Amino acid sequence: MRNIVLCALVVLATGARLAADDLPKAETILDKYIEVTGGKAAYEQNHSEVSTGSMELVGKGIKGTVSSFRQEPDKSYTEIDIQGIGKVREGSDGKVAWSLSAMQGPRVKDGDEKASALQAARFNAELHWRDTYKAETTGIEQVDGKDCYKVQMTPKEGMPMTRFYDKESNLLVKMVMTVKNPMGEIPVESMVSDYRKEGAILMPHKVTQKAAGQEIAITIENVKYNAEIPKDKFDPPEEIKAMLKK
C-alpha cells in the first residue's frame, strides 16, 4: 500500500514537472503582453500620461473621482477625491514616495512599501520588468472560467506579486499581492478588464480591487498621452517636504 502511495506521489511529481516544462517561460508571456497591447515602439512613443476616471466602493454607495499623472522615467501623482472623505493624494518623484490625506495624515513611505511605490511609478514599467523582477511561470489557473498563465514576479526589493495572463489573448487579467504598510500586511486581489485602445496602446479601463473585505472599482474614462504636465506636479506637498527636512 505504501508503495502505491509513493508511486502515486512520484507520478504526480513527474506530472507536475512535465506540466512546468510545457509552460511558456515568464519572459515570453511578459514580452508577448507588450506585443498584444501595441508593441514596444508604441509604448516608446509615449513619455507622459494623464488619466482621469471614477472610483466606487462597491455596494457601499461611496464614490469619487480619480486623476493620475505619470511622466518618464519615474514620476507619478495620483489624486482620489471621495465624496464625504476628501482628497487622498499619493506621489513619487523617483526618489521619494509619499501619501497625504485628512483621514490619515502625511506619510513618507519607506522599506518594502517605498520600493513597491517606486516600481509602480516607473513609466512604461511593462517594458522594463527585467530591471526590477525575476519572473517565473508557475502554472495554469482559471480566472473567470478562462485558463490563465500564472506568473510569479519577485522584485529585488519590495513585495512579490502573482500575475495571471489569459492563455488565449495573453492579456493581464488578475494580480495578487500583499501590500505592506504601517497598517499591516494586507492581501490585495485586483481584477483587470475592459481593454480598449488609447492611441496605439490597448489598455485596461477597469480595475476591481478586493482588500480587507472591501471591493473598490476604478474606471478609467479618459487617457491623454504626451500631455503637458506642470513641472511642479510631482513635487511633494509642503508638509511632506517639511518631514523630509526633519
Add this chain to the structure above:
Amino acid sequence: MLLRLGVFGATVVFIAAAADRYALTPGERQLNVNSFEYVWKTVRDKHWDPKLGGLNWQAVHDELLPKVEKAGTMDKAREVMTSMLERLKQTHFNIVAADVYKEVESPGSRDGNPGIDVRVIDSKAVVSSVDPDSPAARRGIKPGWQILRVDSKDVLPGIRKIQGGFAKSTLLDIMLARSITSRLYGKIGKAVTIDLLDEKDQSVGLELDRAKPRGVMAQLGYLPPMYFWVEGRKIKPDVGYVRFDMFFEPETLIKTIEEMVKSCGDCSGFVIDLRGNPGGIGGLAMGVAGWFIDKPDQVLGTMYMRDTNVKFAVNPRIDAFRGPLAILVDGCSGSTSEIFAGGMKDLKRARIFGARTAGAALPSVFEKLPNNDGFQYAIANYVSQGGKPLEGNGVIPDEEVPLTRQALLAGRDPALDTAVTWIEKQKK
C-alpha cells in the same frame, strides 16, 4: 484605500423610528425576503468570527424565514431582520429604514429638534446642553433643568425600562439619553411640548419648535445622513479646546484641529471633548491622533477581520501638539470616539476624564438592501493597543468625574474643570 466606518448603531435605531405600517404588495414582500437572505448570508460570510460565537446561524435562518415571509408591513419585516441581528448580541448590526435617507432630499423632514441634549442622571432626564440660537435657547431653557414629560408622556417609565434591560451593559447611558432625545426629534415645524423643572424646581411647560439641527448635513455612502459640527476655541488663555459631534467631514474637522493646534503652540495643554460623540468614520481617529503624536510607529489599536488584520497606525504631523492632552468622554461616547480615546490612553499620550464610554466599537459598513433599507454590519473586532477589545468594555477614564444636576445648574462642567486643573498642574 480602506474605509472603516463606525457610526454607533443606536443612533440609527432611534432615528429610524418612523412607522411603515401600510400593507405590502407581493413584490414588496419578496424584496423583504431577498433582503432577509442578503442580511443572513452577509453575516455568515463576512462576520470576523466564522463560528459566530457558537450561534447556530442556520437555525436562526430557518426559524425566522417564515416570519419575514409572513410579514405584512415594512415594520414587521424590519422587526424580523432586526431580531435576527440581535441574536449576535453585538453592536453595529442594524437595519436602517429607507425613510431615513429621505433626509438628504428634504432636510429637516425627520431630524428637526429643539436644540437640547440630555443625560439621565440619578434616574432624572436632565438637560446637559442647549444649542446656541436654538428654540430651547430662545425660550430660556438651561443646562440642569429636568425633563418630566415629552408631549404629555412621562419620561420616567421609559427610563426605568431601559435601566432594567441594560443594567449590566456599558450601553446604559447612551440608551437612556437616546430614549429621551429620540422623542424630542421630529419633523421641522412640528412643535414638541416639554414639561420641565427649572433651577428652582418650579414646573415649566413649554411648546418648542423643532428646528434644523446644529451643523451641516454630511453624508458618506449609505450611512444615514448626519449633521456635523465642530468648534475650536481657547477655554483659558493657554488651553486649546476642540469639540465635534461626530468623526465626519475629514477635511473640515482636520482643518479646525490644525488651526487650533497651530494657534496653540505655546498652550499649556489641549482638550478634545468627545462627550456625546457617537463615532463616525473610524479611520479618522488616526488623522486626529496625528495632530497630537510626534513619535513614529504608534498604533491606536488593531481591527481583526476574518482574513486580515489592520492596524490603526498614526502618521505624526510635523507641527503636532506636544503638551498635555486631556480627552473628555462619557457614556454617550461611542465607536470612533472610543478608538481614539482608548488608543491615546493606551499609548499614554492623553489623560481621560469623565465617565466610561459606551463600549460599542465594532468597525462596520453600510449597504443598501433590495428593499431599499440600509444595512449596517460589523466587519471586524477591534482591540485597543492596550490589548483589550473595546466592545462591551468601553474606555475607562483615568479620572472618573460624575456629572451632576447641581453642577449643571451652577454653570459648571466638572469633567472639563478637572481636566483643566490637571493641565495646569502639569505646567508646574
